[in-house]
Amino acid sequence: MSEKAVSEKAVSENAVSGRAVSERAASGKAVNEKAAREKAAGLDLTDVDHRVGKPVGGGQLWDPCSASDVRRWVMAMDYPNPLHWDEEFARESRFGGIVAPQSIAVALDYGHGAQPACVGRIPGSHLIFGGEEWWFYGCPVRPGDTLFQERRFHDYKVVETKFAGPTMFSRGDTVHRNQHGALVARERSTAIRYLADEAGRRGMYDDRIGEARRWTDGELTEIGKARHDWLLSNRAGVSPRFGEVEVGDTLPRRVIGPHSIASFTTEYRAFLFNIWGTFHWTAPDGVEDPWINQDPGWTEGFAFDEEGARIDPRERDGLYVGPSRGHIDSDKASRVGMARAYGYGATMGAWCTDYLAYWAGTDGMVRHSKADFRGPAFEGDVTWFDAEVVGKQDESVWGVPLVQVRLRLTDQDGGVLVTCTAEIELPF
Template sequence: MASKSAKQPGVELDLSDVDHRVGKPIGGGQLWDPCSSSDIRRWVMAMDYPNPVHWNEQFARESRFGGLIAPQSIAVALDYGHGAAPACVGHIPNSHLIFGGEEWWFYGCPVRPGDQLFQERRFHDYKVVETKFAGPTMFSRGDTVHRNQHGTLVAKERSTAIRYLYEEATKRGMFESQLGEIKRWTQHELEEIERVRRDWLESNRMGISPRFDEVKIGDTLPPRVIGPHTIASFTTEYRAFLFNIWGTFRWVSPPGVDDPWVYQDPGWGKDFAFDEEDAMIDPRKRDGLYVGPSRGHIDADRASEVGMARAYGYGATMGAWCTDYLAYWAGYDGMVRHTKADFRNPAFEGDVTYFDGEIIGKEPESVWGVPLVQVKLRLANQDGDVLVSCTAEVELPLV
């Protein structure tokens, strides 16, 4: 764990409100309502994920599941704060936050319409390093345990948040100097993007699982592409996170914890905070597409104020893309057991994200008690800049 402040001439992160919170349970938002079939459909539509067992009622009823099930990635959509709440703990004045990565463990209990997830959250640790992007920068980690209404363990997440001084990031202008103008795609390029996208959409609609003995180290997964990313696509993604809907959650705290950081000011910069009181009357005061720390995702001027140069996508969305991509390949007799994704760059407006997956290992007898294959997954933009570096363990059937 780092010291209470990290200094550079004229630059300082005030971490005096952070140290005493490390390792402690925290509170947060809890959705009022169970997950509905419409919630599931909205999520997979926003994630550009075509698996019909998640949205096509007739197909799902005729499948082995007997009805709609949610994708494994939906756990983050049924949580508060894109899953990053336990990694954003303590007041750091004049700070902002972007996502640094996610690690997920899945336990084989699917989410169905009518289920409700409940979260247990804990602030794990942090470190401070010097970055070109913003100078002294905190990398903080938090844990979330997801259980359903029966107490059954569904998933665990360890999220990484990157917290920094927004004025310092703006002054350095790293992305401003690197990005240039938004790319204008030719019709030929767009047609090729759509061809690759369509091929992936149709690659495993019937959910056929590759057999463990049939796959080999060095095999590659079907290519996937998402984009070009637009304000419309970012807005669609944001609206699929249920806590963003007016009145969908309440604040809760773990019992017996003094100062559980339920909802306190993390130190957002000017005009980047919600107005919780006036939001009781005006829905826009709690809507991140109008106010709050997420506004820069769809507002280029706001993005520039926090060092991001132009509108950009969501870290939690990139993590969901990874899980969905792997689960689609694994089919209905397989599942994603574990992913560890490091977020290197945002998906900026106008860019396209390309997926490149390769089997790098096989484990016939794993700690999960099932055969696993290890997959190395990389998401990159059209210039080859890596957005996500992910390693995963995927369960496949033996026969």
């Protein structure tokens, strides 16, 4: 019905004033515009449905993990556990040398671990990370090891979000085994796929547009002290005993930041698949159309040039060209619904694992964790870690006692970035 018809109908039926008619017409127009916008924001999932439950392909690193790869990773994650970078310290440990942190599995994978959750072409879409769930099997990664991945697209659902309207939450599974076939870890990643133009129109993070926060010298001193205190909280790697831990105990507080273009770039380059020529494409045997390196439908200006990259690898570099460029470029970030440069979901997942493993010490380990990503770490922000013991299990499916810990990551204003629950093995 036209605006004129709406107004005439309102006058005849309700005998309202001219002002009321005008207001109602304006309201009707707004409703129609909203409906039209929401219809236009619908996701085209015709290339997604038939892929659910099927194995998928992806990238495989050519080279084994090196000690330098381990050091680069913990440097990027701001995780100065000497077990992972200090050769002399590591040789005196029960490991007898440098060993990788549990979080490195995602760095030895392709696509930040989200490959099996980003399956099917959705035109005009972008992707951010929604969460990670990990299971660890007690097989550490050492220099010289190679991880091999088996991937499967698990499922998806579409929900209405304030951020981008109709939004797809898709999940993919990855199994990580080493060169001996030993099971190292399993991951279930959640990808959030949405139409970039719609997120840009809604402007959920527009209040963060502008110059990144500037910190005073006094504030930076306090942040530095909190960081140093956490480093000293368990630098020796002493594991708390299961019997000594009580429900309600709090873990030492940690802080990372302030985040910057430099720190985001350092993080990105520690994911080895981002280095030129480090991987090749693989596909599971016997699977028709296994979704290896097809175009997911990235919005204009965020796609790779796979053919051009055969000559110039920068054309699929990811940081300069591709879907990750918004992480270090505020102009590009605004085009996908972000206010300015922002951090990586897979990084936040690794932060959680590292933080919990540091508390568990060299005789403990993270067995399972489930992290939900609630918001991005923007340039200029700091991230605080607060955790509490919320449960204990004398017996578990792992055959060992477990301590359950609830962890929250927040920014300097109390905004929640991550909520995480984990089960941690501790010695008796």
